[in-house]
Amino acid sequence: xxxxxxxxxxxxxxxxxxxxxxxxxxxxxxxxxxxxxxxxxxxxxxxxxxxxxxxxxxxxxxxxxxxxxxxxxxxxxxxxxxxxxxxxxxxxxxxxxxxxxxxxxxxxxxxxxxxxxxxxxxxxxxxxxxxxxxxxxxxxxxxxxxxxxxxxxxxxxxxxxxxxxxxxxxxxxxxxxxxxxxxxxxxxxxxxxxxxxxxxxxxxxxxxxxxxxxxxxxxxxxxxxxxxxxxxxxxxxxxxxxxxxxxxxxxxxxxxxxxxxxxxxxxxxxxxxxxxxxxxxxxxxxxxxxxxxxxxxxxxxxxxxxxxxxxxxxxxxxxxxxxxxxxxxxxxxxxxxxxxxxxxxxxxxxxxxxxxxxxxxxxxxxxxxxxxxxxxxxxxxxxxxxxxxxxxxxxxxxxxxxxxxxxxxxxxxxxxxxxxxxxxxxxxxxxxxxxxxxxxxxxxxxxxxxxxxxxxxxxxxxxxxxxxxxxxxxxxxxxxxxxxxx
Amino acid sequence: xxxxxxxxxxxxxxxxxxxxxxxxxxxxxxxxxxxxxxxxxxxxxxxxxxxxxxxxxxxxxxxxxxxxxxxxxxxxxxxxxxxxxxxxxxxxxxx
Numbered sequence: 377x378x379x380x381x382x383x384x385x386x387x388x389x390x391x392x393x394x395x396x397x398x399x400x401x402x403x404x405x406x407x408x409x410x411x412x413x414x415x416x417x418x419x420x421x422x423x424x425x426x427x428x429x430x431x432x433x434x435x436x437x438x439x440x441x442x443x444x445x446x447x448x449x450x451x452x453x454x455x456x457x458x459x460x461x462x463x464x465x466x467x468x469x470x471x472x473x474x475x476x477x478x479x480x481x482x483x484x485x486x487x488x489x490x491x492x493x494x495x496x497x498x499x500x501x502x503x504x505x506x507x508x509x510x511x512x513x514x515x516x517x518x519x520x521x522x523x524x525x526x527x528x529x530x531x532x533x534x535x536x537x538x539x540x541x542x543x544x545x546x547x548x549x550x551x552x553x554x555x556x557x558x559x560x561x562x563x564x565x566x567x568x569x570x571x572x573x574x575x576x577x578x579x580x581x582x583x584x585x586x587x588x589x590x591x592x593x594x595x596x597x598x599x600x601x602x603x604x605x606x607x608x609x610x611x612x613x614x615x616x617x618x619x620x621x622x623x624x625x626x627x628x629x630x631x632x633x634x635x636x637x638x639x640x641x642x643x644x645x646x647x648x649x650x651x652x653x654x655x656x657x658x659x660x661x662x663x664x665x666x667x668x669x670x671x672x673x674x675x676x677x678x679x680x681x682x683x684x685x686x687x688x689x690x691x692x693x694x695x696x697x698x699x700x701x702x703x704x705x706x707x708x709x710x711x712x713x714x715x716x717x718x719x720x721x722x723x724x725x726x727x728x729x730x731x732x733x734x735x736x737x738x739x740x741x742x743x744x745x746x747x748x749x750x751x752x753x754x755x756x757x758x759x760x761x762x763x764x765x766x767x768x769x770x771x772x773x774x775x776x777x778x779x780x781x782x783x784x785x786x787x788x789x790x791x792x793x794x795x796x797x798x799x800x801x802x803x804x805x806x807x808x809x810x811x812x813x814x815x816x817x818x819x820x821x822x823x824x825x826x827x828x829x830x831x832x833x834x835x836x837x838x839x840x841x842x843x844x845x846x847x848x849x850x851x852x853x854x855x856x857x858x859x860x861x862x
Numbered sequence: 863x864x865x866x867x868x869x870x871x872x873x874x875x876x877x878x879x880x881x882x883x884x885x886x887x888x889x890x891x892x893x894x895x896x897x898x899x900x901x902x903x904x905x906x907x908x909x910x911x912x913x914x915x916x917x918x919x920x921x922x923x924x925x926x927x928x929x930x931x932x933x934x935x936x937x938x939x940x941x942x943x944x945x946x947x948x949x950x951x952x953x954x955x956x957x
Contacts, residue, residue: 703943
């Protein structure tokens with residue numbers, strides 16, 4: 377089953393000409409035809425275009441072109457928040473209408489330069505706002521391990537498509553956990569790089585001081601490969617940082633002897649599910665067996681992270697989403713004057729969660745409240761960031777659960793926004809601090825069998841060490857090899 | 863910190879966001895409970911703490927002011943809801 381392969385397995389087979397890129401792409405398309413009616417990871421995909429890209433890759437492969445292009449012929453699917461030239465872009469919202477991207481995001485350019493087959497529009501929470509992919513104007517995505525449950529969010533389609541082997545890897549975006557949380561709930565690897573590591577040119581902005589693009593993959597090695605392809609400074613994104621890009625794959629040597637891993641005592645909260653806790657405890661023991669040293673650490677402002685996040689993220693979102701006004705692109709509802717046109721267009725085009733966040737964000741920025749909410753939150757953000765920087769003086773990485781529970785049922789939390797927000801408790805601080813984080817599979821609940829994720833948090837621009845630590849655990853355990861029975 | 867009451871109608875106007883009366887009601891209740899939760903930030907003493915706007919502060923990122931390739935006129939207008947004569951069409955602003 378070619379669609380089940382990892383990037384490294386597939387590129388090895390392609391290089392040996394054992395299989396063609398067309399066969400690999402066709403296997404993914406066949407899997408989509410077989411399971412996506414149940415999962416609904418994809419909003420749309422253009423099979424003809426994907427196969428044409430595969431044929432072009434095969435032509436180059438037969439001319440011996442593989443060495444320079446490390447993703448040549450690898451099908452990679454894209455969250456519906458990244459611009460791919462001449463493909464639709466909706467952010468799973470009605471407000472973008474029939475929008476077709478006029479250009480490629482920088483990460484898409486880089487994937488194409490590396491030879492990837494870039495295909496499909498993956499479902500998500502509207503404008504990446506949500507933790508369950510229930511806030512999509514294009515319908516629910518289901519968890520491949522149990523279709524009565526959510527895949528997580530906001531990049532739920534990206535995680536479900538990889539877990540269901542509908543693609544070899546995918547891209548998502550992470551503002552408060554939107555890569556790591558769905559990766560944990562669907563049982564794949566999800567990486568949120570350091571803020572500034574990857575250019576966001578062509579990523580539709582949600583919260584500009586928090587957003588990062590990252591990969592969903594079937595193992596850590598593939599995450600390292602994609603990070604290497606996508607990283608680097610970009611003159612079109614002034615927040616991208618001119619840091620050298622190391623060879624992330626070469627760093628995966630399996631050796632964690634003598635490394636120090638921090639266990640934050642504040643993460644052992646009341647709402648933590650017993651099976652999740654047991655799986656994380658077992659992972660910590662595994663690390664000790666591998667020769668790492670476990671150190672208890674403190675992140676004293678953890679309890680303030682969710683409140684801080686929902687001020688900063690909504691404030692930034694309310695400003696970023698002002699551009700969707702029915703004038704230059706997207707859907708329009710007419711009005712007698714421009715203000716009526718804007719209001720009606722936005723009222724008809726945005727879904728409930730987006731409206732909730734725009735209102736909250738507008739409120740916390742409004743005259744008289746700015747200092748009390750927004751400025752206060754930015755100061756608490758400094759305290760949260762300092763907690764991490766202090767912890768990283770003592771440890772090489774921090775180990776936590778990715779989520780407090782395994783995947784919940786569709787509809788279970790959709791009526792209570794605050795409960796939904798609190799499910800992001802372990803992932804949100806990483807974005808506020810601007811550090812990097814990855815979720816890797818670390819076990820399953822018993823009945824029903826649902827994946828559990830282990831989160832590792834690393835120093836700013838410390839992805840090399842972070843992925844090495846994640847890889848050592850992954851290779852010592854069987855969890856990443858398990859497949860959802862579809 | 864201010865009271866956890868949002869004048870949803872007023873804020874929706876600031877955000878140029880038309881809401882139905884049901885939406886106003888449900889948003890008011892939900893945002894009340896979210897703001898109640900957010901109030902916990904008041905517990906912290908942040909005197910002397912500098913705000914963080916970006917985790918990796920980059921200052922004065924500039925580029926040379928040179929003409930570079932960009933979207934063509936046609937491409938820039940391609941997604942416009944209404945256009946004519948190479949322009950976006952909008953409701954009348956000045957009487």
